[in-house]
Amino acid sequence: MDDPADLTTVLADVRRGMIPAHVYNDEEIFRLEAQRIFARSWVFLAHESEIPAPGDYVVRRILDDSFIVVRDEHGAVHALFNMCLHRGMQVCRAELGNASHFRCPYHGWSYRNDGRLVGLPFHREAYGGDAGFRRSDQRLLPAPALDTYNGLVFASLDPDAPPLREFLGDFVFYLDYYTRQSPSGIEVRGPQRWRIKANWKIGAENFAGDMYHTPHTHTSVVEIGLFREPKAEKRKDGCTYWAGSGGGTTYKLPPGDLRERLRYVGYPDVMIDKMLREWSPAQRAVIGEDGFMVSAASVFPNLSFVHNWPKVGESDDVLPFISLRQWQPVGPDETEVLSWFAVDKEAPEEFKALSYKAYLMCFGSSGMFEQDDVENWVSLTSTAAGTMARRLLLNSRMGLLADDEPVVAPLEWSGAGTAYVGYGEYNQRALLARWADCLETPVRTPSAVGFGTGS
Amino acid sequence: MTARPLPFGDERHLLVHQWLVDEAYLLDAQDYAAWLDLMTDDVRYVMPVRVTTGRAAGFDSAPGMAHFDEDRYSLGRRVARFATEHAWTEDPPSRLRHFVTNVRTFATDSADELLAESAVLLFRSRGDVRESALLSAGRRDVLRRTADGLRLAHRTITVDESVLRMQNLAVFL
Numbered sequence: 001m002d003d004p005a006d007l008t009t010v011l012a013d014v015r016r017g018m019i020p021a022h023v024y025n026d027e028e029i030f031r032l033e034a035q036r037i038f039a040r041s042w043v044f045l046a047h048e049s050e051i052p053a054p055g056d057y058v059v060r061r062i063l064d065d066s067f068i069v070v071r072d073e074h075g076a077v078h079a080l081f082n083m084c085l086h087r088g089m090q091v092c093r094a095e096l097g098n099a100s101h102f103r104c105p106y107h108g109w110s111y112r113n114d115g116r117l118v119g120l121p122f123h124r125e126a127y128g129g130d131a132g133f134r135r136s137d138q139r140l141l142p143a144p145a146l147d148t149y150n151g152l153v154f155a156s157l158d159p160d161a162p163p164l165r166e167f168l169g170d171f172v173f174y175l176d177y178y179t180r181q182s183p184s185g186i187e188v189r190g191p192q193r194w195r196i197k198a199n200w201k202i203g204a205e206n207f208a209g210d211m212y213h214t215p216h217t218h219t220s221v222v223e224i225g226l227f228r229e230p231k232a233e234k235r236k237d238g239c240t241y242w243a244g245s246g247g248g249t250t251y252k253l254p255p256g257d258l259r260e261r262l263r264y265v266g267y268p269d270v271m272i273d274k275m276l277r278e279w280s281p282a283q284r285a286v287i288g289e290d291g292f293m294v295s296a297a298s299v300f301p302n303l304s305f306v307h308n309w310p311k312v313g314e315s316d317d318v319l320p321f322i323s324l325r326q327w328q329p330v331g332p333d334e335t336e337v338l339s340w341f342a343v344d345k346e347a348p349e350e351f352k353a354l355s356y357k358a359y360l361m362c363f364g365s366s367g368m369f370e371q372d373d374v375e376n377w378v379s380l381t382s383t384a385a386g387t388m389a390r391r392l393l394l395n396s397r398m399g400l401l402a403d404d405e406p407v408v409a410p411l412e413w414s415g416a417g418t419a420y421v422g423y424g425e426y427n428q429r430a431l432l433a434r435w436a437d438c439l440e441t442p443v444r445t446p447s448a449v450g451f452g453t454g455s
Numbered sequence: 456m457t458a459r460p461l462p463f464g465d466e467r468h469l470l471v472h473q474w475l476v477d478e479a480y481l482l483d484a485q486d487y488a489a490w491l492d493l494m495t496d497d498v499r500y501v502m503p504v505r506v507t508t509g510r511a512a513g514f515d516s517a518p519g520m521a522h523f524d525e526d527r528y529s530l531g532r533r534v535a536r537f538a539t540e541h542a543w544t545e546d547p548p549s550r551l552r553h554f555v556t557n558v559r560t561f562a563t564d565s566a567d568e569l570l571a572e573s574a575v576l577l578f579r580s581r582g583d584v585r586e587s588a589l590l591s592a593g594r595r596d597v598l599r600r601t602a603d604g605l606r607l608a609h610r611t612i613t614v615d616e617s618v619l620r621m622q623n624l625a626v627f628l
Contacts, residue, residue: 093507094506094507094508094509094512095506095507095508095617096506096508096517097508097509097512098512189517189518189519189520190504190517190520191504191517191520192504192517192520192522193504193617193618193619194618194619194620194621194622194623195618195619195620196622196623197585197586197622198622217543219539219541220536220539220541220542220543221536223536223539223541224532224535224536224539225532226532226536312528312529313528314528336618341520356519356524357524357529360521360523360524360525360529361529361532361533364522365522365619365623365624366502366522366523366623366624366625367623368532368533368536370623371542371544371623371624371625372542372543372544374544374622374623375543375544375622375623376543378585378622382585
């Protein structure tokens with residue numbers, strides 16, 4: 001935005017639910033997002049189950065910044081900026097593996113898997129030893145902030161970021177449904193990774209609250225008998241909720257108690273017993289008394305979840321699966337999708353196998369739901385690039401009357417945050433309001449860090 | 456593969472090669488009902504997720520994760536979905552061209568089964584001006600002789616990219 005007044009207008013429009021279409025494909029906006037959202041927010045990097053043993057690592061990015069997410073010999077998890085302190089090579093060029101050390105291929109500097117610099121060839125001859133380059137206590141630059149919730153590893157590039165738990169806020173109430181069905185939590189597999197010519201916000205918004213698209217976009221999946229739920233009349237009985245930094249959608253389940261409803265979506269009793277012990281009375285009541293089952297959700301800015309229960313064979317039995325996914329921005333018109341399959345660690349092996357099958361059929365790179373979603377998002381993104389899209393304000397006010405009063409009163413239920421039954425774009429507005437708050441607030445540039453000299 | 460491939464003049468190789476080429480034409484035409492008929496009832500159709508690892512790692516696919524891990528039921532659902540009027544991602548349809556080459560055939564311990572290796576390059580174009588997408592992969596197939604001719608019993612697709620540059624896999628390889 002050359003003219004700050006333009007940005008002010010864009011943000012004001014977004015806040016009243018009228019979205020300037022160009023925000024879905026705009027270089028200037030993307031530059032601001034990189035600085036003011038992705039250099040500030042807590043961004044998901046990995047799940048601890050991806051790196052269970054000492055030395056296990058995965059390499060993940062926050063936009064252009066590459067981090068080695070690694071478990072050291074003492075079991076601690078680090079996110080190390082993947083750039084040699086000397087000439088800036090990537091010290092790790094694999095995506096995953098196990099290593100006690102990372103050695104730069106350029107000049108052979110090597111770092112222990114906790115980031116500590118341990119090898120500096122010809123230290124004495126070339127640098128005059130510690131008098132020229134103080135080797136002790138030097139490490140690969142760590143992510144400025146790192147924390148976990150239920151094994152989900154998040155990093156923030158902002159050293160002044162609030163604690164992760166505070167950032168997530170009441171959304172943790174819902175995170176537990178996806179990531180804490182037993183004391184052991186989840187294990188994840190994947191991710192599948194693929195690039196789509198779509199803006200990253202579209203997926204985040206869709207998973208946060210778009211129940212309205214399900215009956216239409218995903219008609220084919222119902223027609224082939226894979227899924228009994230997305231029919232229009234079913235989907236509008238669900239509610240959407242927003243709590244803390246995230247929100248999501250639910251399905252209204254048929255009458256029954258907590259156990260019956262968990263069975264209805266396909267959980268075996270051995271898993272249900274653990275959920276009953278693990279979840280709080282309010283978390284149990286959302287399903288058991290209020291009758292809502294979580295489905296898709298997003299945490300600001302770009303992490304989403306999905307929980308669905310398709311048929312995985314010729315019988316009428318359904319099987320639930322969970323997926324985590326990240327909408328990793330590549331550019332204003334391109335996103336890398338990272339999609340993991342997640343399942344409770346303590347689930348029976350047979351359940352894990354069928355749940356994995358359910359995931360592959362529905363979501364991910366080949367998923368039958370996902371295929372149609374992406375086609376829509378690519379279409380929106382390409383159309384948003386032009387001059388006309390700078391004039392068009394997309395109406396994202398579903399669920400609001402002209403005077404900004406909601407069409408229906410907020411739901412009285414046991415869940416955290418604010419919820420509404422039926423179709424509405426409450427959550428998409430909440431997500432983009434967060435986006436607007438970030439975009440209008442400059443980020444303090446952290447001071448530069450040098451290594452080896454001075455005290 | 457330690458065994459030697461069958462000579463290109465061997466009748467079994469010629470049969471397999473023709474089967475693969477005929478299959479490619481069915482896939483290009485998106486004649487998925489006919490394609491599904493070429494699968495055995497116990498077919499397995501797998502496309503692992505490839506990952507970048509060090510040479511010493513000893514593996515280059517993501518443990519426990521695939522792009523496709525299909526049986527007859529799930530392939531059948533995918534094909535049935537394309538036959539509905541609401542599979543938006545392929546309406547308008549992609550223009551597809553499967554280039555199949557480097558075919559080698561091997562005899563197996565079973566007289567009824569042949570093993571085929573091939574390379575496939577898929578060109579996919581959608582819309583008028585959208586960038587086209589390519590997918591390069593190796594395939595390893597077990598083809599079984601039946602009364603109706605050769606049928607695919609097992610396919611492993613070794614895709615050559617870690618991050619796919621294609622919006623989805625609403626295609627088969």
